[in-house]
Each structure stands twice: as C-alpha cells, then as structure tokens.
Amino acid sequence: MTLAGDLVAIGGLLALGPAALTLSRVRHLSSLIYGGVFLICLLLTGGALRGLLAGAAPEALTLPLGLPWLGAHFRIDALSGFFLAVVNFAAAAASFYALGYGRHEKAQSRILPFFPPFVAAMNLVVLADDAYVFLLSWELMSLASWALVMAHHREGDNARAGYVYILMATLGTFALLLAYGLLGGADGDLSFSGMRGHPPSAAVAGAVLALALIGAGSKAGLTPLHIWLPLAHPAAPSHISALMSGVMTKVAIYGFLRIVFDLLGPAAWWWGVPMMATGAATAVVGVLFALLHNDLKRVLAYSTIENIGVIFIALGLSLAFETNGQGTAAALAMTAALFHMLNHSLFKSLLFFGSGAVLTATDERDMGRLGGLLNAMPLSGLFMLVGAGAISALPPLNGFASEWLIFQAILLSPSLPSWTLKLEIPAVGALLALAAALAGACFVRLFGVSFLGRPRGEAARRAKEVDRFMLGAMGALAALCLVAGVLPGYVIDALSPIVHLLVGARMAPQTDLGWLAIAPVAESRSSYDGMLVFLFIASSALLAAAVIHRLASDATRIAPAWDCGFPDSNPATQYTPESFAQPIRRVFTGFVFRAREKVDMPAPGDPRPAHFGLSIQDLVWDFVYRPVTRGVQAGADRLNRLQFLTIRQYLSLVFGALVLLLLALAIWT
Amino acid sequence: MDRLYFDIAHLLAGGLVLTSFMLLYQDRLYALLNTYALQALVLALAVGWQAHIQHAAHLYITAAIAVIFKALVIPFALHRMVAQLGVHREVESVVSLVPTMLAGIALVALSMVVMLRVTEGADPLAREDLAFALSVILLGLLMMVTRSNAVSQVVGFMSLENGLILAAAAAKGMPLVVEISVAFSVLIALIVIGIFLFRIRERFDTVDLQALDDFRGERR
Numbered sequence: 019m020t021l022a023g024d025l026v027a028i029g030g031l032l033a034l035g036p037a038a039l040t041l042s043r044v045r046h047l048s049s050l051i052y053g054g055v056f057l058i059c060l061l062l063t064g065g066a067l068r069g070l071l072a073g074a075a076p077e078a079l080t081l082p083l084g085l086p087w088l089g090a091h092f093r094i095d096a097l098s099g100f101f102l103a104v105v106n107f108a109a110a111a112a113s114f115y116a117l118g119y120g121r122h123e124k125a126q127s128r129i130l131p132f133f134p135p136f137v138a139a140m141n142l143v144v145l146a147d148d149a150y151v152f153l154l155s156w157e158l159m160s161l162a163s164w165a166l167v168m169a170h171h172r173e174g175d176n177a178r179a180g181y182v183y184i185l186m187a188t189l190g191t192f193a194l195l196l197a198y199g200l201l202g203g204a205d206g207d208l209s210f211s212g213m214r215g216h217p218p219s220a221a222v223a224g225a226v227l228a229l230a231l232i233g234a235g236s237k238a239g240l241t242p243l244h245i246w247l248p249l250a251h252p253a254a255p256s257h258i259s260a261l262m263s264g265v266m267t268k269v270a271i272y273g274f275l276r277i278v279f280d281l282l283g284p285a286a287w288w289w290g291v292p293m294m295a296t297g298a299a300t301a302v303v304g305v306l307f308a309l310l311h312n313d314l315k316r317v318l319a320y321s322t323i324e325n326i327g328v329i330f331i332a333l334g335l336s337l338a339f340e341t342n343g344q345g346t347a348a349a350l351a352m353t354a355a356l357f358h359m360l361n362h363s364l365f366k367s368l369l370f371f372g373s374g375a376v377l378t379a380t381d382e383r384d385m386g387r388l389g390g391l392l393n394a395m396p397l398s399g400l401f402m403l404v405g406a407g408a409i410s411a412l413p414p415l416n417g418f419a420s421e422w423l424i425f426q427a428i429l430l431s432p433s434l435p436s437w438t439l440k441l442e443i444p445a446v447g448a449l450l451a452l453a454a455a456l457a458g459a460c461f462v463r464l465f466g467v468s469f470l471g472r473p474r475g476e477a478a479r480r481a482k483e484v485d486r487f488m489l490g491a492m493g494a495l496a497a498l499c500l501v502a503g504v505l506p507g508y509v510i511d512a513l514s515p516i517v518h519l520l521v522g523a524r525m526a527p528q529t530d531l532g533w534l535a536i537a538p539v540a541e542s543r544s545s546y547d548g549m550l551v552f553l554f555i556a557s558s559a560l561l562a563a564a565v566i567h568r569l570a571s572d573a574t575r576i577a578p579a580w581d582c583g584f585p586d587s588n589p590a591t592q593y594t595p596e597s598f599a600q601p602i603r604r605v606f607t608g609f610v611f612r613a614r615e616k617v618d619m620p621a622p623g624d625p626r627p628a629h630f631g632l633s634i635q636d637l638v639w640d641f642v643y644r645p646v647t648r649g650v651q652a653g654a655d656r657l658n659r660l661q662f663l664t665i666r667q668y669l670s671l672v673f674g675a676l677v678l679l680l681l682a683l684a685i686w687t
Numbered sequence: 688m689d690r691l692y693f694d695i696a697h698l699l700a701g702g703l704v705l706t707s708f709m710l711l712y713q714d715r716l717y718a719l720l721n722t723y724a725l726q727a728l729v730l731a732l733a734v735g736w737q738a739h740i741q742h743a744a745h746l747y748i749t750a751a752i753a754v755i756f757k758a759l760v761i762p763f764a765l766h767r768m769v770a771q772l773g774v775h776r777e778v779e780s781v782v783s784l785v786p787t788m789l790a791g792i793a794l795v796a797l798s799m800v801v802m803l804r805v806t807e808g809a810d811p812l813a814r815e816d817l818a819f820a821l822s823v824i825l826l827g828l829l830m831m832v833t834r835s836n837a838v839s840q841v842v843g844f845m846s847l848e849n850g851l852i853l854a855a856a857a858a859k860g861m862p863l864v865v866e867i868s869v870a871f872s873v874l875i876a877l878i879v880i881g882i883f884l885f886r887i888r889e890r891f892d893t894v895d896l897q898a899l900d901d902f903r904g905e906r907r
Contacts, residue, residue: 664903673829677797683801
C-alpha cells in the first residue's frame with residue numbers, strides 16, 4: 019500500500035470518531051466501530067509489512083494542510099514502516115478483542131468516539147515528516163488517550179490518574195516542542211528533511227538529547243517521569259490499556275529514535291551513558307514496583323516501565339557502540355531493541371487482554387481475591403501463561419530471544435575504548451540481569467496467585483470462560499509470541515533494513531545459518547536455536563508427563579492422612595500476593611520505595627482480631643514531585659499579588675519591562 | 688541644501704522631545720492641554736517637513752490630521768471635559784517633578800544609545816528621527832506612570848502616539864491607511880477614556896486615580 023493509501027485509511031479512522039458520536043443511537047454500534055477499526059488496521063498492517071519485507075524505497079507526500087507556508091509533510095521509510103506495522107497490528111488485535119470485551123462495557127459512549135482517533139493519531143505520529151504534524155498528532159494521541167483514561171472517571175482514583183497523566187503529557191509535549199525548536203535552528207525550519215540537512219552544534223545537540231529523553235521518556239515511562247503510567251494505564255478499559263502500554267509507549271520510543279538517531283546528526287560518545295543509566299534505573303524500579311502491587315493491571319503497567327528501561331538500555335548500547343566505530347555490535351544492540359519493542363507490544367497486549375478477560379469474568383482486579391481461575395478459564399489461563407513466560411524471558415518464547423540478544427551486546431562491551439563505558443555497561447548489565455530475574459518472580463506471582471491454587475473469593479469461584487473474540491485475539495498474540503521466539507532468525511533479518519537505516523550497519527543474515535539457529539556475533543561464540551529448544555522442551559515435557567501417568571496413575575493411592583500439606587481447605591491458607599513478595603520487599607525497602615509493615619497483635623486472652631497493615635511509598639514522589647509541587651505552589655502564592663495591582667502599577671510594570679529590555683539591548687550590542 | 692534639510696528635520700524632531708519635557712513639567716491641567724496642542728503642532732510641522740523632503744504627498748495628509756485632530760479637536764474636547772468635570776485643575780503626581788525630569792533625561796539618553804546603535808548604516812535622517820521618536824514614546828509612558836491624574840494619563844497616552852507618528856513618518860513607506868487608522872483608534876480611545884473619566888468623577892468626585900486605590904483599600 020502506498021503512503022497515500024495509508025493516509026486515506028488513517029483519514030477513515032479519524033472519521034470513525036465523529037461517526038461514533040452521530041450514530042450513537044444505532045444498535046450494535048460498538049461492533050460496527052471496532053469492526054471498522056479492525057479492518058482498517060489490518061489493511062494498514064498488511065501494507066506496512068509488505069513494504070518492509072519488499073524493502074520499499076522511502077516515499078514522501080506533502081498535503082496542503084496545517085501551516086500555510088509549511089504544508090503537512092508525511093514520509094514512510096523502513097523505521098516508520100516497522101512502527102506502522104507494530105501499531106496497527108496491536109490496534110487490530112485490540113479492536114478484535116473489543117468486539118467481545120466491548121459488549122460488557124458500560125461507558126460505550128465515552129470510549130467509541132475516542133478510540134479510532136487514538137489509533138489514527140499514533141499512525142500519524144509515525145508517518146509525520148515535519149515537527150508541526152508530529153507534535154499535532156502527538157498531542158492528539160495524548161488527548162484521545164486521556165479521554166479514554168477518563169472513560170470511567172467516577173471510579174476510584176481515575177480522575178486523579180487523568181490529572182497526573184495530562185500534566186505529564188503536557189510536560190512531555192513541551193519538551194519535544196523545545197527540542198524541535200532547537201533542531202529547527204535559527205531559520206526555524208520545521209520539516210524533518212531541513213533538520214537532517216543542518217545538524218546542530220555539539221552543545222545544542224546535547225540539549226536536544228536531554229529534551230528528547232524528557233519528552234519521549236515521559237510518554238514511554240522512563241523513571242522518574244514514570245509516575246503517571248501505573249495510574250493511567252490501569253484506569254482505561256483493558257483493550258485501551260493494552261494499546262497504551264503495548265503501543266503508545268513504542269510510539270514514544272519512535273519519537274526518540276527519530277530525533278536522536280535520525281535528525282540529530284552524528285552522535286557524541288557520551289550520549290549512550292545517560293540513556294543506559296536511566297534505562298537501567300527504570301528497569302529495576304519498574305519491576306520492583308510490579309512485585310509490590312496487587313492490582314493485576316497496575317502490575318502490568320509497572321512491568322511496561324521495566325521493559326521500556328530494557329529497550330532504552332539496548333538503545334544506549336547501540337549508540338555507545340556506534341560512536342566507537344563498532345558497527346556490527348551497534349547493529350546487534352539496535353536489533354535487540356527493535357526486537358524487544360516488537361515482542362513487548364505482543365506480550366504486553368496479550369497480558370492486558372488476559373487481565374481484561376479476568377476482569378470480565380470476575381469483575382475483580384485485585385490478585386488477593388482471585389485464584390484458581392485456570393479451572394474455570396483454561397484457554398485464557400493458557401494464553402496468560404504464554405504471555406507471562408514470554409515477558410519473563412523464558413525460552414523458547416520471544417522475550418528470551420530479544421533479551422538474550424541484549425545480553426550478547428552487553429558481553430561485547432570490553433572491546434570499547436572508553437573507560438566510562440567499560441565501567442558502566444557491566445553495571446547496567448548486572449541491573450538488567452536483576453530486573454530480568456525479578457520480572458520472572460513478578461510473573462510467577464501474578465500467574466500463580468490469580469490462576470493457580472483455589473479461589474480466594476466468591477467472584478473467582480463463579481468465573482466463566484470469556485467469549486470467542488477475546489479468546490481469538492489472545493490466541494493470535496500467544497501464537498505470535500511462540501512463532502517469534504522459535505524463529506528469531508527471520509525476525510532479525512526482517513529488521514535489518516531498519517537497523518541499517520539507524521546505525522549504518524547490519525547484522526549478518528541469520529537465516530543462512532541453517533537449522534533455524536541464530537548467532538549474533540560469531541557461531542563459535544554463542545548461538546541459540548529456538549526451534550531446537552522448543553522441540554526439546556515439548557518432547558521432554560510430553561515424555562515426563564507420559565512417564566508419570568504411566569507409572570504413577572496406576573499405583574494404588576490411599577488418601578488423605580495429612581493431605582499433602584493441605585489439611586485445611588480454607589483458601590486463606592494459600593500464599594497471598596503480599597506474602598509472596600515479602601522477601602523482596604524487605605530487601606529493597608528504603609532503596610526506591612519505603613514499605614512499612616504494621617503488625618497489630620492482640621495480647622493473649624484478648625479476643626479482638628490481629629491486623630497486618632502494609633503501606634508502600636514511592637520515593638520518587640517524595641524526592642522529585644513533592645518539592646516541585648511545593649515550589650510551584652509557593653511561586654504561585656507570590657505571584658498572586660500581581661492580580662491586585664492598581665492601573666498605575668500595571669503601567670509601571672510595562673514601562674519598567676520596556677526600559678529594562680532597551681537597557682539590555684544597549685549594553686549587550 | 689541637504690544639510691539644511693537635515694538640520695531643520697533635526698530641529699523639529701528635537702522640538703518634539705522638548706515639548707514632551709514641557710508636558711512632563713506642567714502641573715496645571717489647562718497648561719498641560721495647551722502644551723499638548725503645541726506638541727501636536729510641532730509634530731505636524733515635523734511630518735510636513737518630512738513630506739517635503741521625501742516628496743511624499745500622503746504625509747501632508749498625516750500632518751493635516753495632526754493639526755486638525757491633535758492640535759485643535761482633542762485639546763478643545765479635553766478643555767471642555769475638564770471644565771464640565773469641575774474638578775480642581777492641578778495635576779496630582781506620584782513622583783515629584785525633579786526626579787521625573789532626571790528620569791526623562793536618562794530615558795532620552797537611553798533611546799539615543801539604543802537607536803543610534805541599532806540603526807547603524809541607515810539613512811541619517813531616519814536614524815535621528817527614530818531616536819527622537821523613541822524618546823517621545825518613553826517620555827509619554829513615563830508621564831502615564833508618574834501621574835495619578837486621569838486626564839494627564841490620557842495626555843501621556845496621546846503624546847506617546849505622537850512619537851509613533853514621528854517614527855512612522857521618518858521610516859519611509861508607511862502606508863497612509865495605517866496612519867489614518869492609528870489616528871482614528873486614538874480618537875476612539877479618547878472617547879472611551881472620556882466616558883470613563885465622567886464615570887470616575889461621578890463616583891469619586893475626582894479624577895485622581897489614587898481615589899480608586901483608596902476605595903479598594905490599598906495603602907499608598
């Protein structure tokens with residue numbers, strides 16, 4: 019599909035929003051809208067994939083919209099094409115899922131008008147070729163997603179989540195606006211081609227990097243700008259959460275890639291240092307908080323933060339290698355980053371869909387009241403298990419393939435000449451390993467507590483399997499997680515044109531190796547064969563199952579004396595989510611969070627019940643945001659006096675400002 | 688001959704600055720209005736001279752507007768207003784005269800420094816006129832800031848506008864439409880301010896704006 023076709027399709031998406039408003043009386047409106055979005059997104063995905071695999075040349079188009087002297091520039095190259103495919107595939111899956119999920123939705127009229135424009139805005143961000151279109155689409159994306167977050171604004175903390183989100187989104191857009199202002203240079207050229215032609219000086223480029231980290235980082239969830247994400251993502255309906263977590267964060271990374279790897283010109287060696295440091299901090303902070311919370315969707319949102327950290331580590335590595343002239347290593351890290359983005363969009367969408375299925379079946383998001391869902395919802399449970407395994411980087415699933423590639427890149431760091439990088443990268447690698455291990459624990463906890471064991475509440479006991487649409491969407495994503503994990507070589511080869519575009523080098527073709535193996539550096543050094551691992555795991559598991567059934571099932575069993583440690587059938591005797599996380603909570607408290615446990619144990623003979631209280635405090639709030647809000651408040655109080663001046667004093671202010679500026683002009687020139 | 692042209696233009700523009708100082712110095716309302724009329728007359732002469740030098744016929748219209756409206760209609764209207772208001776005819780100032788005059792001298796110096804430096808390489812005639820125009824504008828603003836009498840604030844505003852016209856006449860190529868619209872906007876402003884003056888007087892029996900502040904409970 020050509021760029022013009024893409025834009026027509028996106029225009030169709032944009033039109034579906036107002037259509038949902040005007041047709042609000044039509045029956046089955048939600049099926050119509052979601053069906054429409056599904057078809058359009060499928061078309062766009064197909065077009066983007068075909069362009070990507072065929073190696074289509076970049077294509078540009080200028081529409082006479084927007085600023086009269088600028089027009090609206092659009093362009094599709096390999097990078098845009100990749101993100102277009104990621105965005106639209108996930109959006110198609112989400113709309114298919116919503117065909118089922120949307121039926122249980124009470125606030126239809128507050129979701130349907132915003133969902134198609136949200137998807138369209140993400141598409142436009144990816145296709146934009148000038149700062150004006152980019153920022154406009156970016157802001158549309160923020161506002162549409164904000165409206166979706168606020169769909170259930172009367173529930174719980176959702177209104178506050180929306181407020182924090184819109185503040186952080188404004189900050190991010192503002193930072194990007196400044197970044198583009200700096201990139202535009204003195205003559206204010208807003209088109210990307212103009213920016214590419216005039217790379218800024220080193221100091222300005224550093225400032226642009228910082229602004230891009232703030233602007234794109236606040237949207238993607240880099241710490242300490244991540245605070246809105248665990249509030250806002252769970253507040254939205256589940257298919258929206260999936261899109262926000264799985265795709266919108268990727269669009270933010272696209273913005274970062276476009277600015278830093280494309281528009282900013284040649285990189286300096288130290289750029290990778292702050293990127294890797296924030297990435298590592300983000301990964302660890304994200305996964306630690308994911309371990310502490312009981313709300314299914316909040317855990318997933320925190321885990322998104324972790325994965326964004328992982329991706330930023332890989333991006334920083336790629337820059338570090340590229341600036342030191344190690345092209346293949348840079349290509350390896352960049353491939354890993356893009357691969358992980360793709361994977362995260364798949365399994366994070368899958369997991370959010372799964373949590374939406376749990377929500378539909380039980381009306382409950384608190385893990386502490388779930389349990390035993392696997393019996394009632396076997397298919398959802400299986401898909402959730404695949405997603406959990408993938409995000410915990412278990413072979414043979416896709417999460418393992420991409421994280422393994424990142425570690426391969428980290429292992430290449432001793433060859434770097436700079437001592438800063440030589441010292442930083444192993445530390446980052448250690449933090450990454452910590453985050454990966456904790457992520458495993460986190461998803462064991464999530465899946466184990468909610469799907470295994472026995473139901474902890476009435477809602478979990480009455481759960482039923484969800485409908486075909488939701489299962490279909492989850493099944494497709496789960497299958498893709500497996501396919502991408504088993505055949506990583508094809509994915510890596512498909513990514514190589516994008517990698518070449520970004521870092522000017524590419525990895526050796528992997529599909530030539532045979533046996534479906536991949537060898538990122540050299541075959542003698544390390545290689546991985548997803549298919550082999552998959553076959554081995556499958557065959558050994560089947561064999562073990564067969565052996566156990568054959569040998570154990572026939573034997574006479576007399577039950578129960580002590581009932582395998584389960585003499586008491588009360589579900590409260592099971593591991594709770596809090597108890598599962600307790601060791602980690604105690605080890606890390608005071609480091610990024612403060613956890614206070616309060617035990618209220620009545621004296622012997624006192625009949626009142628004992629109480630255990632747990633409070634968790636995010637230190638980022640205490641050390642970053644409280645001082646900022648206090649400062650703003652104090653400043654506003656001071657400035658408040660300006661509202662009550664007399665006419666003459668206002669005139670004096672204007673006069674004083676004028677004289678001051680003239681003085682500055684007189685002294686400065 | 689060129690030298691003479693330049694000197695006369697210089698003299699007239701300088702005369703405008705001088706009348707601005709005279710405006711600053713007045714402490715009686717009627718004298719203030721008369722000085723304003725004088726300034727408008729000087730402005731008309733300066734603009735007319737520019738028209739002669741530049742051979743720009745439309746500047747004669749600007750000069751005519753200056754004479755008719757600024758030197759005759761507006762001062763006359765303000766005279767009548769002050770008479771009808773029946774307030775005492777003294778200008779209440781917030782800052783006393785001597786510091787105001789000193790500040791005025793400093794402002795003229797500042798505008799000279801800024802303008803002469805910024806417009807380096809431009810036509811010397813335009814340079815001088817622009818510098819004087821900026822001085823007139825700043826002095827008008829200074830007058831608005833240091834006087835608390837509403838009438839003298841109006842006069843300050845008008846003299847500020849005179850500075851703008853001088854600048855516009857000096858910079859060649861200002862379209863007539865713009866000048867006429869500026870003149871009319873000033874006229875409208877005068878009407879609006881006049882109505883306000885009467886309203887203020889009705890309520891507070893004075894046109895001293897300090898009374899408004901006192902009424903709001905502000906301290907001096």
